[in-house]
Amino acid sequence: MSTPPHSTPLAQAVNAALATVIDPELRRPITELGMVESVAVSAEGAVRIAVLLTISGCPLRGTITADCEAALSAVPGVTAVDVDLKVMNQAQRDALKEQLRGAGGQRGIPFNQPGSLTKVFAVASGKGGVGKSSVTVNLACALAAEGLRVGIVDADVHGFSVPALMGITQSPTRVDDMILPPVAYGVKVISIGMFVAGNQPVAWRGPMLHRALEQFLTDVYFGDLDILFLDLPPGTGDIAISVAQLLPQAQILVVTTPQAAAADVAERAGAIATQTGQSVAGVVENMSYLELPDGSRMELFGSGGGAVLADRLSATVGADVPLLGQVPLDILLREGGDAGVPLVLGRPETPAARALSGIAGRIAAVPRGLTGIPLGLQPR
Numbered sequence: 001m002s003t004p005p006h007s008t009p010l011a012q013a014v015n016a017a018l019a020t021v022i023d024p025e026l027r028r029p030i031t032e033l034g035m036v037e038s039v040a041v042s043a044e045g046a047v048r049i050a051v052l053l054t055i056s057g058c059p060l061r062g063t064i065t066a067d068c069e070a071a072l073s074a075v076p077g078v079t080a081v082d083v084d085l086k087v088m089n090q091a092q093r094d095a096l097k098e099q100l101r102g103a104g105g106q107r108g109i110p111f112n113q114p115g116s117l118t119k120v121f122a123v124a125s126g127k128g129g130v131g132k133s134s135v136t137v138n139l140a141c142a143l144a145a146e147g148l149r150v151g152i153v154d155a156d157v158h159g160f161s162v163p164a165l166m167g168i169t170q171s172p173t174r175v176d177d178m179i180l181p182p183v184a185y186g187v188k189v190i191s192i193g194m195f196v197a198g199n200q201p202v203a204w205r206g207p208m209l210h211r212a213l214e215q216f217l218t219d220v221y222f223g224d225l226d227i228l229f230l231d232l233p234p235g236t237g238d239i240a241i242s243v244a245q246l247l248p249q250a251q252i253l254v255v256t257t258p259q260a261a262a263a264d265v266a267e268r269a270g271a272i273a274t275q276t277g278q279s280v281a282g283v284v285e286n287m288s289y290l291e292l293p294d295g296s297r298m299e300l301f302g303s304g305g306g307a308v309l310a311d312r313l314s315a316t317v318g319a320d321v322p323l324l325g326q327v328p329l330d331i332l333l334r335e336g337g338d339a340g341v342p343l344v345l346g347r348p349e350t351p352a353a354r355a356l357s358g359i360a361g362r363i364a365a366v367p368r369g370l371t372g373i374p375l376g377l378q379p380r
């Protein structure tokens, strides 16, 4: 015989345990999301719950089942757990979407709303291969490990690499017109690479890129984020202009190597801020040196490019653009990327990981860009 929830101490403990189960995509307790349809606890301690999935093919059904079983089995007095998975009907899905998007379920780019507190960083580089994506992923993971809510939009549509760097093979879940991004290491990630089959090259032109970015920013449910990174394609292409139009408050973070020639092209990527009215949050110098076994440093790509670039950008944009840090070359950084385990998490003790974590700390301290946000000031 089953008893209704809340009626016994055991049923209350079961409900409290269920409230600790977090939906892997929405990152909220399943009890808050209307996902627990029913809970029954027998006098013998057998628990039977019905969980409503957002869609029938939910790729995370196994995870949700295992998490419910683990949480409930740990409750003293529970002798058996049976999780019955069902699927939300349209009315339940609509209610969930409304809950997530706010009353009225309004569409639009949430990061542009007046109340948004998300800091947006567009990570740019002059040329490819300087480590822009590796830096983005490591900064995001370092910040998420500190407890911040972090997302990445891989806007490098021609050379998307973020999912692989974070070991993500899972596709986003679609709940009608809402896209739920996969989460890795606590970071919500969306990439054009998740929407193309296999490893196909993407040959899109400007307007399609703009539309894709707009769709990512509008339809992907990130929830409340502290920091959003946009991994831009190298150079000063259409997408940088689109970012400026769609997210005027995005601040530019420029990644370069110490090489003078790399700094020259990177300056163009940063200087676009003067045309778009955005601010430049700083410069990250990557591949700064290689530490040799005797402790000496070999400067493979020369030296000083990051500092020169920061000075030049300060002069160009008319505001202080700091050199946020120098990241040494480290084979482990490349290996971590290949294995989908970012260095700051896999080998946090290495000098490169420490440099990246230091830069992440400096980024966390950067105030939110205000361009494009109504300040609510009234003229007297």
Ligand SMILES: Nc1ncnc2c1ncn2[C@@H]1O[C@H](COP(=O)(O)OP(=O)(O)OP(=O)(O)O)[C@@H](O)[C@H]1O
Binding pocket: 125, 127, 128, 129, 130, 131, 132, 133, 134, 135, 156, 159, 161, 233, 234, 286, 287, 327, 328, 329, 330, 331, 333, 334, 335, 337, 338, 352
């Ligand atoms: N500090 C570093 N030490 C060792 N290897 C690095 C370092 N930074 C990046 N790499 C490696 O260099 C390669 C290029 O890095 P990454 O893909 O991050 O560059 P990118 O600038 O994003 O390139 P693109 O824009 O062309 O996609 C990768 O194999 C990466 O593992």
